[in-house]
Amino acid sequence: MNRTRICSASEIPPNGMKSYDTDIGVKVLVVNTGDTFYAYQGLCPHQDVCLDEGFFDGSVLTCHQHLWQWDITTGEAVGLAEAPLERYDLQHEGGEIFVVQASALKVSELFKGVPDAAITRLDGLARREEHDAQSTLYSMGDPADDLYVLESGRVEFVIGRDDRTSMAGFMLKKGEVFGWAALLEDHPKRIAKAECLEKSSVLRLNGEEVLKVLAEEPMAGYLVMKQLSTLITKHLRPSGGK
Numbered sequence: 136m137n138r139t140r141i142c143s144a145s146e147i148p149p150n151g152m153k154s155y156d157t158d159i160g161v162k163v164l165v166v167n168t169g170d171t172f173y174a175y176q177g178l179c180p181h182q183d184v185c186l187d188e189g190f191f192d193g194s195v196l197t198c199h200q201h202l203w204q205w206d207i208t209t210g211e212a213v214g215l216a217e218a219p220l221e222r223y224d225l226q227h228e229g230g231e232i233f234v235v236q237a238s239a240l241k242v243s244e245l246f247k248g249v250p251d252a253a254i255t256r257l258d259g260l261a262r263r264e265e266h267d268a269q270s271t272l273y274s275m276g277d278p279a280d281d282l283y284v285l286e287s288g289r290v291e292f293v294i295g296r297d298d299r300t301s302m303a304g305f306m307l308k309k310g311e312v313f314g315w316a317a318l319l320e321d322h323p324k325r326i327a328k329a330e331c332l333e334k335s336s337v338l339r340l341n342g343e344e345v346l347k348v349l350a351e352e353p354m355a356g357y358l359v360m361k362q363l364s365t366l367i368t369k370h371l372r373p374s375g376g377k
Contacts, residue, residue, distance in 0.1 A: 288335025
């Protein structure tokens with residue numbers, strides 16, 4: 136369990152909120168409802184606006200930029216918002232606020248709804264790696280043996296073949312999966328280059344090992360493959376791909 140101190144509880148007044156830069160590489164927003172503390176991502180998922188500049192009425196958090204809103208008890212989107220907030224497990228001990236960093240697998244769209252037992256097995260297979268800015272994770276033509284889950288940082292992609300390449304035009308956030316060709320048959324080579332735009336942390340999993348776990352966990356396997364098809368459809372449109 137990776138636990139990080141964020142602040143003293145006294146720094147956040149009842150029905151107040153404040154964001155903090157942290158050692159885990161993310162900005163964390165701490166909210167005090169008067170009875171309970173909550174911790175969420177500190178930047179709006181829409182355009183990276185600092186959420187502590189917004190409004191909090193005791194139950195709903197509103198970003199001041201474009202009025203996206205979230206239920207503070209769950210982080211679920213309400214009103215105009217089109218995406219939930221990433222929530223962090225929080226511990227309040229001895230007047231101090233700590234957040235517990237969960238595995239990126241638990242917030243991954245690919246592994247959404249997968250039973251905890253299967254997540255634990257997959258997390259046990261993962262190799263955690265740190266990469267500096269401008270590091271290349273893989274290049275076009277490399278073997279597609281492993282898939283990656285982003286824990287922190289930013290990754291960008293160049294797609295295409297030979298001299299017909301272009302920037303894919305999208306970034307990733309925590310929990311997003313890339314290199315998923317490792318889960319597909321007849322896709323032995325990479326068709327994209329993945330490069331870190333800043334210092335980044337990733338989980339790296341061997342595709343064959345992941346498939347073995349999913350074969351032994353039929354419910355998990357069904358969910359992952361269903362969600363993988365959605366992921367492929369989303370990213371293999373003309374404007375992008377991985």
